[in-house]
Amino acid sequence: EGTIKFDSVDFRYDHDRPILKNVSFEVPAGKTVAIVGPSGAGKSTISRLLFRFYDIQGGSITIDGQDLREVDQSSLRAAIGMVPQDTVLFNESIAYNVRYGRMSATEEEVRQAADRAQIGDFIERLPQGFATQVGERGLKLSGGEKQRVAIARTLLKAPPILILDEATSALDTQTEQEIKAALDIVSENRTTVVIAHRLSTVIDADEIIVLRTGEIAERGTHQDLLKMG
């Protein structure tokens, strides 16, 4: 469940400048495909198209064979989990921020997700910034901890499709490794699109697609791409 297929996709935001040109790739259910390329190449545009924030001008995008044009945005939001570069938290407890992944979850389920993401110790606290009104309940979350909140939220939501959009780019090297390990658990057996700047951060992907100015410049496994130079 959750096979994504881009078939000769053409896309432009406005009428003159093409952003994606004849882009074709498939993410088989449960596999991981990485989209790598310089800033402005069109990587995030691919994730916006998956949420159907925009319609494409040519080609097709399907999930499990169904054209996205026939799928409403709320179903897509339910089916796709997203961990962005900087997770923005609500002015609510960490527990609420985790629960946002699936509002119907029981307290026990929220706690389990938080424990798995290693934020179980502070789920009743508020993210700082919002915490000034309430004094000591406030907690300053590091970038890594915020990503753990996003991870717990995604574990709870358990979507068939996952997008990791530069999810570790804002972190220091040590934290990046820790969050990558946590994300590996979330993405296991889930159809995953990883968006990244650098090849070195997506070594394990089943396929890597190198995007340059909206076109696929190279593709293959990490090993294949190293051979090509």
Ligand code: ADP
């Ligand atoms: P990447 O994620 O690879 O950095 P993006 O997908 O964000 O690239 O952007 C690709 C191109 O589309 C860039 O040139 C960017 O300026 C342009 N772009 C992004 N969003 C919009 C928008 N809402 N309207 C017009 N152009 C946009």
Ligand code: ADP
């Ligand atoms: P939920 O799935 O819990 O309803 P949201 O309503 O916050 O979550 O948003 C739905 C999904 O759309 C989220 O995974 C969110 O990260 C993603 N999203 C929101 N804005 C953008 C964007 N500009 N580009 C890509 N994805 C986005």
